[in-house]
Amino acid sequence: MGIFDSNKTLFARCTGLSSDGVGVARIEDPQARENGMKVFVEDMLPGETARVRITKKEDRMAYAVKEQVCSSSEQRCTPVCPEFLRCGGCQIQHADYSLQLEMKEKMVSSCLIRLGKFPEKEILSCMEPILGAKEPLRYRNHVQYPVEYSLTKRCVNIGLFEKKSHKIVEHETCYLVHPASEVVRKVAQVFFSDLSRMDIAKELRQIAVRIGFQSKEMMIIFVTRKAVEIDAGAFAEECVSALEKAGIGMRLTSIWQQENPDPSKRKDPQARWTNLWGEPYIHEILGNRVFRISPDAFFQVNSKQAVVLYQKVKEYLRFDGVLPRVLLDLYCGTGSIGIFCADACHHLIGIESVESAVIDAKANATDNFIKDTEFFCGKAEEYDFGAMMPDAVVIDPPRKGVDEKLLSQLLKLAPTRIIYVSCNPATLARDLMRFFQMQEEAGVKYGIKNICPVDMFPQTTHVETVVLLSRLTGGV
DSSP, X not given: OOOOOTXXXXXXXXXXXXXXXXXXXXXXXXXXXXXXXXXXETTOOTTOEEEXXXXXXXXXXXXXXXEEEEEOOTTBOOOSSTTTTXXXXXXXXXXXXXXXXXXXXXXXXXXXXXXXXXXXXXXXXXXXXXXXXXXXXXXXXXXXEEEXXXXXXXXXXXXXXXXXXXXXXXXXXXXXXXXXXXXXXXXXXXXXTSGGGHHHHHXXXXXXXXEOTTTOEEEEEEEEXXXXXXXXXXXXXXXXXXXXXXXXXXXXXXXXXEEOSOTTOTTOTTOEEEEEEEOSOEEEEETTEEEEEOTTSOOOSBHHHHHHHHHHHXXXXXXXXXXXXXXXXXXXXXXXXXXXXGGGSSEEEEEESOHHHHHHHHHHHHHTTXXXXXXXXXXXGGOOOTTOOOSEEEEOOOTTOOOHHHHHHHHHHOOSEEEEEESOHHHHHHHHHHHHHHXXXXXXXXXXXXXXXXXXXXXXXXXXXXXXEEEEEOOO
């Protein structure tokens, strides 16, 4: 760790934003030995200048705090949430939405160029303008509230974690989630702070809420450390009453309990699920398709932007005017992408590792009157594709991306087009670089035809990206 004067202030100019929304600045102070140094400064936007004080140095990186604002960006705005600087839910609420979109476009292209080692000219020629959200607030259909029990106050605190900590921020409302989710949070705060429910409150780890924006159906999930008896009926009555009082037209239709003793495992196969009240699932409507969602099934968190995302996938499936005979949908979840795009192919095959999601996918195909479909339970990385010959493959992996084994399998399948839907530009760049490096040995060649970022997560630094890979040579 370098030696520095923690009392000295330096003039800095912000040139960009990091992947977590922190300002990336350069020291512009000719009289200081730190002149030219790159520093990360919270709450700075590109183009802004300030006197900053370095708080930490390690290797080639330095961190600083603003001491005096010298100039502000015209694209800076007042965050709608008073807890923005503390809460970890948002990172860039202080940036005008046009700047948010600009930043995310640059993030995608930069990752592909720097990390993926693709030529800048090639990437920029393939890039389409980012598809922004018409409603950049109140868009999340799924929120997970951590629960903290205070022995001294004998009550629960339910909210969101403070930045870089597990301390819960007490806030009036979260502006990213559906208002019905906040009603549930406030009901739970009172309900589980009752002294008669102290033993239950101590075992609560999390309360999750899932919303069907279009269906108006809502699911609540209590995540507990061990088995406890929760009076779900009484809780449902309190929620229904509070929703009516708030004038929110949402129907509570399902309450679940998940017993998960290991907090380090978000998807512990040993976790026990119990349907405490109501139906076992909720529905959501995307375009003209209806989807059933189980408590542990993956579904896009922004229902309205999911339609925009899936329309782009469908457009790429049709890019050459020829509909694929067989579409293989990997990491298919509840089948949402494949079923939404079913009219852009003749036969759909989905692979998903979560059994309940596969059951949902099969039901969703039936409910949407789509006959030429097959859904199988298994890990995409380990699946034996046998004699399968898909014309098109859609992959929508988790943030960690795709492993090399599956990339190799994709090259063996050699579909005419591969559509990679990514929620992490860094792992997208890594996977595409590996895929192109493996092409020569596989005797097949692909090219990047289109890249389109989609803003699924306004006010945060996260961005979804759709990439169309078109086969140029090789294959059947």
